[in-house]
Amino acid sequence: MPTITYRDALNQALREEMQRDPNVFLMGEEVGLYQGAYKVSRGLLEEFGAKRIVDTPIAELGFAGIGVGAAMGGLRPVVEFMTWNFAVLALDQIVNSAAKMLYMSGGQIPMPIVFRGPNGAALQLSSQHSQAWESWLSHIPGLKVVAPATPYDAKGLLKSAIRDNNPVVVLEGEMLYNNKGDVPEGEILIPIGQADVKREGSHVTIICHSKTVAIALKAADQLATQDISAEVIDLRTLRPLDDTAILRSVAKTNRVVVVEEGWPQCGVGAQVADLIQREAFDQLDAPVLRVTQADVPMPYNKQLERLAKPSPEKVVAAARRVLYLD
Amino acid sequence: MPTITYRDALNQALREEMQRDPNVFLMGEEVGLYQGAYKVSRGLLEEFGAKRIVDTPIAELGFAGIGVGAAMGGLRPVVEFMTWNFAVLALDQIVNSAAKMLYMSGGQIPMPIVFRGPNGAALQLSSQHSQAWESWLSHIPGLKVVAPATPYDAKGLLKSAIRDNNPVVVLEGEMLYNNKGDVPEGEILIPIGQADVKREGSHVTIICHSKTVAIALKAADQLATQDISAEVIDLRTLRPLDDTAILRSVAKTNRVVVVEEGWPQCGVGAQVADLIQREAFDQLDAPVLRVTQADVPMPYNKQLERLAKPSPEKVVAAARRVLYLD
Amino acid sequence: MTTVTAQPAKGDTQAAQQRRMLREMLLIRRFEEKAGEAYALGKIGGFCHLYIGQEAVAVGVSAALEPTDYVIASYREHGQALVRGISARAVMAELFGKSTGCSGGKGGSMHLFDVAKRFMGGHGIVGGHLPLATGLAFAIKYRGGDEVCACFFGEAAVNIGAFHEALNMASVWKLPVIFLCENNRYGMGTAFERVAAVTDVVEHACSYDIAAEVVNGMDVLDVQQAMSRAVQRARKGGHPTLLEVRTYRYMGHSMSDPLHGVYRTKDEVEEQKKKDPILQLSHRLRQDGAIDQAGLDALEAEVRAEVEDAVRFADESPDPAPEELTAHVLAD
């Protein structure tokens, strides 16, 4: 099975879907001539030409809206944000136009559009360039939100996103693009809305997504050396949440830690904790604990940034607490 | 004690603070000549002149940023959004400039600015004009967020917000402006960060804020007729949450319903449920239940809108469920 | 019930076409008056922005369009919807929030849609639909089509960023979109000159190297002609145009707002009404002998009947079923 990077997995997904459907096109800053700020679109301009690989000005609100308009006109746009930090400027179009169009038109206008780009912190990009937006985006009915952690999931989810008739937000990660993983040749389509057990375990469930999957897996390794068997559930899709998969694991372990890159208040973990206490109240042997970014804007200094981010150590500590070991 | 409207309470707060401090000014669409889209600023142009009551173009991103810049320059701006629905265009300035400025400048630039306006649904304003933004806004470190429900709280919290040296979001409500309540003459300052017991009770706690306080109180009335004693906790401030007040009531009732105007996923109620299960795990006799807007864009039709919104009936039903009566 | 057709039938005489335009303007006027009444009776809720005074703009623009062309507008879009051929019944029923409305009762006054008529909405965030219009034009060009997209918005939208981002990209990519700025001088209670450094909206065309014209929006023929030129540029070469159509709204900003007040005088409103587009056209047609009083009366009666029928229809139509609450959040 070929081992490729997360970047190349996304690139394959884009290429295959563009080959398959002439209505799919990619637009965003630097996606064409420059081959993508993070090279996700490498080679696509050469293959598909400037009609379908569209370099935009720096105008997130405008080009996101143009994407939505193009979808209203029957195309299937993939809108790349150089990073989701800049997409804050486009939220009106994502929320008020894309997510609400089908509903407020009484079902007349489907919205087959993908908004994608790296989300969350990379390394030392400081306060304005390190924000994790999944809590905001997954709050919105009318959107679907996926956050793949591996090359395989990235390819399968991006392909499904492009074929979906709804607006799908794809949260990638600068720190994920170089990660390698096995990706079988041929068609991969991962259904949106399905979590994935990234590691089986029996004592405690660690729920994670995107970059925090690697953190959870490292924590599980460390816990294993302490004879603690952790199950790692990768949500993969943040909207709609895979309640069933979450509850299945809770039923097995009765103890949960949720880890995410974003800030704590009203985060994804809050929703997961709410779900679990509501639907599995009697199965919980301990409160659900959460590991999040510190509740501060991201500092530039490397040491402070490390303190601010979730880490395997923090997850291990939380896991031990839900096991009443500390 | 004088009985005045929520609108007039806000108007008094603005007037008193502007009289008190010449650096306080108000800017926004229609705040001056038109006396405010919802007349909150009635009479202020006449009293303070066009220098301090500034009518802006329709340019939410721009004038919010100008407010932030003015705060950097030592003023204390009050930025009115005609409604928070339009503030989605200004989120970059609220989140990336206002909330992060003090931190990323290493503590050099305080940000004494208020962003205020009506939030959430009114009546039949349809999908794009009915959004409740408290979950998004309270997610952000560096902001404070208040959502007063009564004229008294509106006056006291807006005055505190204007005097605060941090960016404070004030969430008002079109459906609240006409509500009347007792507001004593003279200085009222309600500390930001303090919830308020709007009704004492012993069987179940209903946690609410803003427009849902009236819903909770009606539900409590209905529950009283069924011999159920409900305590109504008005959060008033959504960031920082008054964990102590919440936990105090949980310790008393052991059962909780959280009601909010916004959508369910990653809502304020998710955070409250997470807090309670985490900090009061052993005190809970039932899972925390939530009443929220239906997970759909707001429909225009009156009947559908009614179905979409939280209501006393829905709160009563949830309260009976946490009491295992249904 | 006959529905208004936006297009001059082939081989139509000029007089017949102008009579049709008169009928369309009259229909909008009477429709809006009824909508105002229905609002006062509580049959319409929410915000309701009437088009009275501005009828010549929608009618003149539409007369220059083909049925396959896209139209998109702001929340002040009843007139545009009607003139594009959505029936008065379907529009009125939408205002009433009924299941027979053109958006199934879920959109309301600000969100009228009819994809079959290529009427792409009613949008509520000022400036927000200008990028959508540009995107529709992008789709046209992408598919190699020869349609155009007409985008109506108020002058106050010129002050918001989306206007500029959209115009720039429309020009860089040579997209067949016509930006129709309905300059009625006021955004709510704010006169444009109080909030815009340059009050001639057309000036902005220079920054984007796109064609532009100032148009007399009280004269439907002027609008039609300018629009025809713009459509030609767009259809042939994919050249966008900015038309500044000078018009005037007679009513308050929405049904919740006063007719006049501090921001404009009653006299000003009355003065403007003298240039009424319907009066002007009927006067001209009478002078040209293209219509007589009896013809006018018949038109009036016909239009009134159509609007009354629409109200009756809306009144009698059912609300959407409760299941509609959760339908259409996501497509399959």
Added chain:
Amino acid sequence: MTTVTAQPAKGDTQAAQQRRMLREMLLIRRFEEKAGEAYALGKIGGFCHLYIGQEAVAVGVSAALEPTDYVIASYREHGQALVRGISARAVMAELFGKSTGCSGGKGGSMHLFDVAKRFMGGHGIVGGHLPLATGLAFAIKYRGGDEVCACFFGEAAVNIGAFHEALNMASVWKLPVIFLCENNRYGMGTAFERVAAVTDVVEHACSYDIAAEVVNGMDVLDVQQAMSRAVQRARKGGHPTLLEVRTYRYMGHSMSDPLHGVYRTKDEVEEQKKKDPILQLSHRLRQDGAIDQAGLDALEAEVRAEVEDAVRFADESPDPAPEELTAHVLAD
């Protein structure tokens, strides 16, 4: 360590002032070169956007300002920070993320701040600080002050909405702000003409009725003079100005990006370097007899020592204490 002062001392001769400007440009150049080295060594992290090639802009602008005037800039702001009098030590320490940095190590390269020097940041969202600049000017006018605010940004920001909203309000309210567009032809790897319908940035001034000039950004004296005129307009009458300063960046967009590549040729870069602002000014000063080779060598040595001292200082400075993580989220 002497710090660079941005202001010509009163009674300064013209030659002395120009020597000072030469020194400032040289300081920026050497500082940036060292920053590039430190980045390669991993001592600086994140994004780091060098100013090499554009030095004349910051220096010429600053020479026309008073110490009480505000300066605000994008993420490409090391030069502006230095020339406004933040010590090379404090800037380098900030790039190193140290507690002695001008933002306490929490801001980094993109977020340099020094309120005492009225240097109001380093901002990372393209276009985002133009409203902030306008707001600073609003505060000046509100207080009745006679300061001005100088706002640096790249040409690519002209395509984003915030630019337009800010210019419009600055003009409507007559605010003392000078918009300094550093047109270095590229936004990352995108040539301006590929994404802007009109490539003369000054054209936008017409839409907002504000003064404008095109300035040769490779000539520090040209910059200074144009800026002096703009400052005068702003200080006296609160008139905003848009200066389009044509300049060129020699390095890649940031330290993570290539110097050239598909988007521009090596030849183009080399051609531009022939107009180097430092070369030009030192040549002129030599011709005028205002400096000789020995003087130049001394300047070079002085500046190199200053930069090396800054690196040493930054290197030896401590990281912020762990408690800093949660400090300054909220003010008291």
